[in-house]
Amino acid sequence: MFTLTIKRTALFAALHILVPLVLATSESQVSLSSLSSNSYNQPHLSSTFDNGYDDVDFDEPRLVRFIVEDWHGDAVMLEEPVWVTERVKLDSKRTGDGYIDITEHPNYNPSRYSAAPSPTHVYHPPNSTIVPQILPLLSTQEQRSNLEIFTSFHTRYYKSKTGHASSRWLYQRVLNYTSEYATDALREAVGIELVLYEHKGFKQESVIIRLIPRRSLNSSESVERLHEITIIGAHCDSINNENPFYRSPGADDDGSGTITILEAYRAILQNGYVPLSPLEFHFYAAEEGGLLGSLDISDAYVKAGKDVRGMIEFDMTAWVAAGRPEEIGVVMNGADLALSKYTKLLIEKYLDIPWIETRYPGRAASDYMAWTMAGYQSSHVLEGAWEGVNNGNHHQVTDSIDVSPEFSFEHIMRFTRLAVAFAVELSSY
Ligand SMILES: *[C@@H]1O[C@H](CO)[C@@H](O)[C@H](O)[C@H]1NC(C)=O
Ligand SMILES: *[C@@H]1O[C@H](CO)[C@@H](O)[C@H](O)[C@H]1NC(C)=O
Numbered sequence: 001m002f003t004l005t006i007k008r009t010a011l012f013a014a015l016h017i018l019v020p021l022v023l024a025t026s027e028s029q030v031s032l033s034s035l036s037s038n039s040y041n042q043p044h045l046s047s048t049f050d051n052g053y054d055d056v057d058f059d060e061p062r063l064v065r066f067i068v069e070d071w072h073g074d075a076v077m078l079e080e081p082v083w084v085t086e087r088v089k090l091d092s093k094r095t096g097d098g099y100i101d102i103t104e105h106p107n108y109n110p111s112r113y114s115a116a117p118s119p120t121h122v123y124h125p126p127n128s129t130i131v132p133q134i135l136p137l138l139s140t141q142e143q144r145s146n147l148e149i150f151t152s153f154h155t156r157y158y159k160s161k162t163g164h165a166s167s168r169w170l171y172q173r174v175l176n177y178t179s180e181y182a183t184d185a186l187r188e189a190v191g192i193e194l195v196l197y198e199h200k201g202f203k204q205e206s207v208i209i210r211l212i213p214r215r216s217l218n219s220s221e222s223v224e225r226l227h228e229i230t231i232i233g234a235h236c237d238s239i240n241n242e243n244p245f246y247r248s249p250g251a252d253d254d255g256s257g258t259i260t261i262l263e264a265y266r267a268i269l270q271n272g273y274v275p276l277s278p279l280e281f282h283f284y285a286a287e288e289g290g291l292l293g294s295l296d297i298s299d300a301y302v303k304a305g306k307d308v309r310g311m312i313e314f315d316m317t318a319w320v321a322a323g324r325p326e327e328i329g330v331v332m333n334g335a336d337l338a339l340s341k342y343t344k345l346l347i348e349k350y351l352d353i354p355w356i357e358t359r360y361p362g363r364a365a366s367d368y369m370a371w372t373m374a375g376y377q378s379s380h381v382l383e384g385a386w387e388g389v390n391n392g393n394h395h396q397v398t399d400s401i402d403v404s405p406e407f408s409f410e411h412i413m414r415f416t417r418l419a420v421a422f423a424v425e426l427s428s429y
C-alpha cells in the first residue's frame with residue numbers, strides 16, 4: 001500500500017504554487033530542492049553497501065496526478081497532472097500525498113478509457129468442485145520460507161540493485177515451481193507463459209504468469225478478445241520512506257501479498273487444474289513509485305484490446321491488530337461493486353472469518369486502481385479495516401516478520417485460500 005497520512009500538507013499546497021512556474025519556464029534546471037530535505041544527496045550509504053545512487057537522478061522531472069483527498073465512489077478521482085521532481089515525489093509520499101506517476105503515459109486519461117464500451121461481467125454464485133481439492137495443498141511453511149528470503153533483500157526499491165535482484169529471484173522461484181509441478185498432461189492442456197516484464201526508466205521488472213487453455217489458442221480470431229482473463233495481483237517492491245536506499249524488508253507491504261499469490265499459484269499447479277479461460281498472476285514492480293508497473297501493464301492490456309473478467313489485488317495480508325477481530329477488509333472505493341460483492345461471497349464460502357467493508361482514506365492508492373482506471377472490473381482485499389492496518393511499520397525498517405505477534409502467517413493463509421478461490425472459480429467457465 002502506498003500512503004497513509006490524511007491531512008493535506010503545507011508541502012502539497014506549495015506544489016500547486018510552484019508547478020505552473022516550472023511549466024511556464026520549461027527549464028529543466030529549475031530546482032525545487034528548496035522544498036525538501038536533501039537527505040537523498042548524502043552519499044554516505046553507497047559506501048556501506050553496493051546499492052548506491054549512481055544512476056538515480058533526484059532532480060528528474062516526473063509527471064504525476066495526485067489522488068483527490070478522501071474521495072468516495074467506484075471511480076478513482078485524480079487531480080490534474082503536474083510536473084514535479086523525483087525528490088518532491090519522495091517527499092510527497094513521506095507526507096502521505098499519494099499520486100500516480102504518468103511520465104511514461106503523458107496522455108493517460110481514465111475518462112478516455114471509460115468512454116470505450118467495456119463489458120460488464122456477470123458473476124454467478126461460486127460452485128467449484130476443484131477449489132476444495134486445492135486448499136489442502138497450501139503450505140504455510142512454503143510461504144514462510146519464501147518470505148524470509150524475499151525480506152532479506154536490503155530493499156526492494158524499484159530503482160535499486162537489490163530491488164532488481166529481488167524480482168529476478170521471484171521470477172526464478174516461479175520458473176522453479178513451474179518446472180517442478182507442471183506435468184506433461186497439464187502442459188498439453190494449458191500454455192504456460194512466464195514473463196519478466198521490463199519497464200522503461202527503472203531496473204526492477206514485473207513478473208507475469210499466464211495460464212492459457214490451449215482450446216482458446218485454436219480460435220482464428222483474437223484470443224484475447226474472445227477470452228476474458230482473470231487476474232490475481234500483488235506488488236513486489238518495497239520502500240523506506242526516510243530514504244529509498246535504506247533497509248526496507250517490506251514483509252507486510254507487500255511481501256505478504258506476494259507470497260499469498262505465489263503460494264496460490266504453486267498449489268493450483270500442483271493440483272493440475274486446467275482453467276477454461278485464461279488465468280494470470282501479476283507481481284507488479286514499482287507500486288511505491290506511483291503504480292508504475294500496474295499502469296504500464298493495464299495500459300498495454302487496453303491497447304491490445306484485452307478483456308479482463310475480474311482483477312483482485314492483495315496488498316498487505318499479514319496484520320491482525322491487537323484487540324481487533326480478525327477480518328478480511330474489502331476496499332470499496334475505486335473498486336467494482338459487483339466484483340467486490342462476489343469477493344465477499346467467496347470469503348463467506350471458503351473462509352472462516354468475516355469480511356468488513358473498508359475504504360482508502362486521504363490520498364492512499366494501490367494497483368487495483370490502475371485496472372479500475374483502465375476500465376476493468378477490479379477488487380482489493382486488505383488485512384482488515386483501515387483502522388487496524390499495519391500503518392505503524394509500513395515503509396519503515398520495522399516492516400519485518402518478527403516485529404510483533406500481530407504479524408500472522410495464519411492470516412496470510414486465509415488470503416491465500418481466497419486467492420485460490422477467486423482464481424479457480426472465475427477461470428472455470
Ligand atoms: C457453476 O455454475 C455455472 C453457472 O450457473 C455453470 O455454468 C457451471 O457449470 C457450474 N459449475 C459446476 C461445477 O457446477
Ligand atoms: C531454482 O532451482 C535451482 C536448481 O535446483 C536452484 O539452484 C535455485 O536456487 C532455485 N532458485 C529459486 C529462486 O528457487
Ligand SMILES: *[C@@H]1O[C@H](CO)[C@@H](O)[C@H](O)[C@H]1NC(C)=O
Nearest residue numbers: 189213214215216217218219
Ligand atoms: C487445436 O489444434 C490442434 C492442432 O491443430 C489440434 O490437435 C487440437 O485437437 C485442437 N483442439 C481443439 C480443442 O480444437
